[in-house]
Amino acid sequence: MSKPSAASVLEHLPGLVWTTDETGAATYANRHFEAYTGLEWEPSGRIQWLTALHPDDTSSIVERLENAQRTGSHLMTDVRLRRSDGEYRWFAVSASPLSDSLNQGYCWLAIGSDESSADGHFPNSDGRMQRFLDALPTQALLVSPTIELEFANQEVLRWHGLARGPHPLRRMDNLDSDELIGITGPLKHLLENGEPYAGSYQAVHGSGNLHWIDVRMVPIRDAGGRVARYFVLQNDAQDLRHASYLLANEVKILEMVARGAPTADVLHKLCRLVEDLSTDCSCCVLELSLDRKYFRVGAAPSLPDEFKEIFDGKAVDVGLGPCASAAISRKKAEVLDCASDGLRESAIGQLMLVNDFNACLAIPILSPYGNTAGIFAIYRHRHVAFTPHERQVIDRALLIAGISIDRTRHEEALLKREAQLRRSQAQLVAAQRISSTGSFTFDIQRDENIWSEEFYRILDLDPTLKPSIDAVRERVHPEDLELFNTEIQRGLSGDGADFIFRIVTTDASVKFIRGLARVTHEIEDYPVFMGTVQDITNSKRAEDALRRGEEALTKAREDLAYVSRAMTISALTTSIAHEVSQPLSGILANANTCLRLLARDPPNVAAASETARRTIRDTMRATEVIKRLRVMFNRQIPVMEETNLNEITREVIALSSKDMRDRSIAVTVQLDPEVPTITGDRIQLQQVILNMLLNAAEAMADIEGPRSMVVRTHSDAVGSTVLSIADVGIGIPAENADKLFEAFFTTKRNGMGIGLSISRSIIENHGGVMWAEMNNGPGATVAFSIPRQARP
Template sequence: MSMSLDEEAITSGSNDGIGILNSLPGLVWTTDETGTLRYANSRFADFTGLMIEQGGSLPLASFLHPDDQLLTVAAKKDAQQGGVQLFATLLRRRDGQFKLFNLSASPMNGPGGDVCWLATERLERIDNQISNADRDFRNFLDSLSLQALLLTPTLELEFANQAARRWYGSSPGVPMQDRPANFNLGNLEEIAFQLQAGQNRNEPAVVSYQALSADGTLRWLEAHVTPIREQSGELAGYCVLQTDTQDNQEDSFLLGEEMEILEMIARGAPAATVLQRLCDVVEDLVPDLVCGFLELSLDRKLFRMGAATRLPGEFREIFDGKSVISDKNPCSTAALTKRTVEIENLAESDQRETSMGEIMLANGLNYCQAIPILSPYGNTAGIFAILRHQQANLEPREQQIVDRAKHIAAISIDRTRHEEALVRRETQVERSQAQLVAAQRISSTGSFTSDIQRDENIWSDEFYRIFDLDPELEPSIDAVRERVHPEDLDLFDFEMKRGFAGEDADFVFRIIRTDASVSFIRGLARVTHYIGDHPVFMGTVQDITETRRAEDALRRGEEALLKAREELAYVSRVMTISALTTSIAHEVSQPLSGILANANACVRLLALDPPNISSATDTARRTIRDTMRATEVIKRLRAMFNRQSPAMEEIDLNEIAREVIALSARDMREKFIVLEARLTPDLPPVSGDRIQLQQVILNMVLNGIEAMAEIDGRPRRLLVRTALASEDMLTLSILDAGVGIAADAADKMFEPFFTTKRNGMGIGLSISRSIIENHGGRMWAIPNDGPGATVAFSLPSLGKPID
């Protein structure tokens, strides 16, 4: 008889549920997953005399026969797995006597492992009760998933249930005397020793031992052995319930090893030690397998040997420190593709010619799996190499072992890579810090962080050195203020007030050092963030004393150089004008002669009787004209000889070109030079110093004249030309038909003291280029397509034509 009851109806204690249980023709009770009684109906209480109080419990031993306690434990286990069990058992009556019942165990609905028990009286005759009970007992053992053995008192095998026969490889119908050889009880000697040591006890003995299973492997078993006694107390035999614990032991072993290895990682053990331990575990648990771990460098360019104790030493040599792409072996391919590479038959694969393949074949290894170990960022961090003599698929448990080893290896390698990266970063930080300190010392620049309102400051070592402060001194604004020059205190205080308002600072002030010397300091600060409403500054202070001294010296040098250039330009101007002495004398003598002649004529006209007033007046006007002409010549010469500072004004380039041509016209006529002036009309003005620009043009004209001095057989022509080169640039160029210049000498002509003249100083064109460049222009020279050369300059225009 079997039944399935609603657990909620029982546990809730409803009248309907209790009425159903009390009406059943038998004893009913329930047990929880631990086997403890949680409920019993009224028939149970009437028979056993035991009562379960509200919320109480009863032990099984209080009403079960000792010999049947093991049976109920096995029945409960099978019932919890979903089956319904039926067998015979003895229950203790209230007067202490035992009575035989048919007992069924049924799983209860709902979560947990609760079981409902129903005991009904057996109606067989007394003389058949024992044999029927024995038969029922063996039928019950056959229904168990546990291995069950019945042994005689002398440990002879009397019965084995179906589960035991399957495990040992014996068919159910085979007689006991024809059982396989591995169905050997010789391995139970330890059990016998345990039993003999406790013959006077009824407690089960638990023994672990190894036996050969049906597939020929040696596996661990755990046996629970219970004595079976007659009613007289005499030992009738033993009941052995045993389970295969090989997988559990491997799991326990693997779990224990994993825990120890993870502790090693947590303690910071070297990766090589961790990976070697993993290799040992995998090779111990998986038959015919050798393995190794490779790590990749942080840049993933090089292999690094992790562990491979049982692999030949050559394996380490071909990988340790070698490039990932140096050899297309399975490990390299797996590292590059991030995918597992499997070689089932190396001897027939193109991989046999790689260094790895040659070493494997030399050591009888024909199967390979290269499994990539990925970092948390998806990059290849290492390789787990599995090698075997022949191809064999991993069993599920073996695959689980490999996967777990790979996972732990990934943790170890990742930790190692993080440590390496951390060390590298720390080294970089230390190096950067050392470089920063050195750079600050070299540049005399200190750094600081400051919350001005709270007067909380952090100073670099160079900051202390610049202000000549004790490095042990607590940073404060007052400590700096004490060093500020009295004349700069107002400026310093003003900048501090601006800092209180959160404004950036960039100012120069002076400090007085302990040796009374004065230093110039540039302070620069920027607001980087706020703490509450307090601005926090980061900035620098730089000792610019030497820079200021150098700037002063440079300024004095530039002033001296400018003065020297002006002197040199003056000398050049004097020398240039001296070369025009004849032309200048003729230019002055002509109006002077006219003045003299006009003056004499005026006297004669006035001496007539009557005086010729009209003609005398005309003669006087001509005298005035010639006087003005001579005056202008002398004025221009005086200006060119004058050492006055440059005066910038608006200048008509055509006008000053005509003035220079006038000064040099006689000289050109005497040397048979034909002058042509192509001056573009309506040119916009330029800004410049008239005298300096006339000096440049005059120097260009005289150079052209000198270049044609020794030319015979062809015309001597000099072309002066002005033009609007672009919207904002004017050019003046002078073309001669002289000896010309070499292409590589065009720039050298403007170098100081470079000359091709026999008595030249080589300063004229150099000074001319400096003058033009100071006016924002450019000066150059090029050889002509025909004879001679062209010298030109360009100046920026003011953009409006001269009226």
């Protein structure tokens, strides 16, 4: 036996240990042997250990060794060994055959005795045996055939927590009857046949807890073959049983995790496991939300429901005691005495005291990634330090709990993402159906097409049809096929495509489709052609209908404007008659004068010529009036041209001057000569101004006192030309301010309510705005502004 390989065991035995070969020479000696005898062992040499024996004991030990070698049995005797200072002391020596030796080697163990024989005889062998057994690190007992305890070694006393005495008999007296029954009672019925026995039973440890004991019993017989006593060796197997129980349950729980069992079931099993293998423990596992702001009870199998209610769904707050403290600090938090702790005033403290829990340990549960996944809380009736075995159980439970909670979180996150994906897909399908938009993806490198459900529906294709560009081409209207191919090639080249084409469906109807597509690198790490198709048939038809409606509306508006002009001119009949009658009267008078001048003898040709010129002048004047009237009555297409607003304003004022005089209205004209010309239709703008003049006159029809209006032009801050007409009439009632320009709204008894509506429409078509406002004094002001570059 080599020293390095045996050192871990033999160096720590409570005695002198050495081994001998078949010649009796020592091949190994532990440090106790070397220290006591002073004989040093070297791996390369041998030591003659017999030289350390008392000369009177040498022959006896050699004879006994030879006998043991012949029979292959153990050797037990008492010898005296010389100490390094020369003094001899008695030792109980045993020699055991080395079972793995090819020769007759032995392993020797010598246990020292404090008693020495004064007369040179051996001391009492039983006493030496007791001292030998006391040195053993296992429990050793001698039991009489009547199952009475004769001896229990020091390890038995230590295990039971009994007092130690200087004498074996005194130590035995310390074992009370209950302890004796605890040691021997379970064995009684097994010893009746006097046969060797190996088994297990439970006994009360000195701590007050039940421990499992492994026992081996051998009968010791006298010369007549009768059982003289039983030799019992016992070992505390509690830790081994706990380890086996823990391992078996860990395997089961990990299998649950691997099978995807609900986390609540896994945590329930973990709590039960810790409670089974620990003293006075009621466990609770609190999961934390991902943001670590809320608790969720994972398991609390042995705690009242009130504990679950006080934590489940509650925010992490210091008022929730050590569990909240551990969650916030990410460190262990412990309450040793709730009755004297500040926690007793809180709800959780009161709940602990009501249920007779006075201590609590809260430990953060860490996920495999180091995040705090939850809290493992252990409630106890009193504070007691955990044993190393209990701490091991708790640590392993924390590890499994972290794995289980983390797995659940990943599964929940995965289910959430899957649900979000399903919702997104459903929303996409619904959105495509609502908007009549289908999508497609063309993997250029792999020559693979992916079409959405709506794509198939819009193009009226069989949903089982394999996607291909040729299948789409078959649907394209023959007249648009060239456009389709050109745009697709453009899109594939990277320029993008945005075009409208027609398709012919299976029922021969025609659809208008808008296609958009471009090459992107955002889906894969290589170019992918993707895009959309949108059924715009309805919008196309709506556009056509709208266009036709707008054309009809424009025509109706023109007709309405014509009616409005006719009505306006009708209102000015008197002024028009006056304007025409004046030149006609002049023409008639001039013609009569010319006849008289020519009838003289001799004729007054010079005077007749002058009269003829005045006749021509009045004729031109009448012609111009009639021409202006004809233009206003004619239904002509608007002509946008450079126009001077001052000029057309004077023309309208002149046309309406007679009507204004008849109504006793004084018209003040303030036209800014610097206003810029505008682009507009002369006739339409005259209609607007004329309508404004007549409305102002109507507003003053019923007032007493002077009637006047001011017609003014000027340029505003942005360079637009502004024309305003202010009157001193009845003004604009507040409730009618927003309705004034609405079609068919009027405050006049015989009005149609279209004048201002048409006027605003005309101004807006010129790119301008029209408004009305109350004056600071009596009356109101109606105005419009037109930018220099009016809308054509």
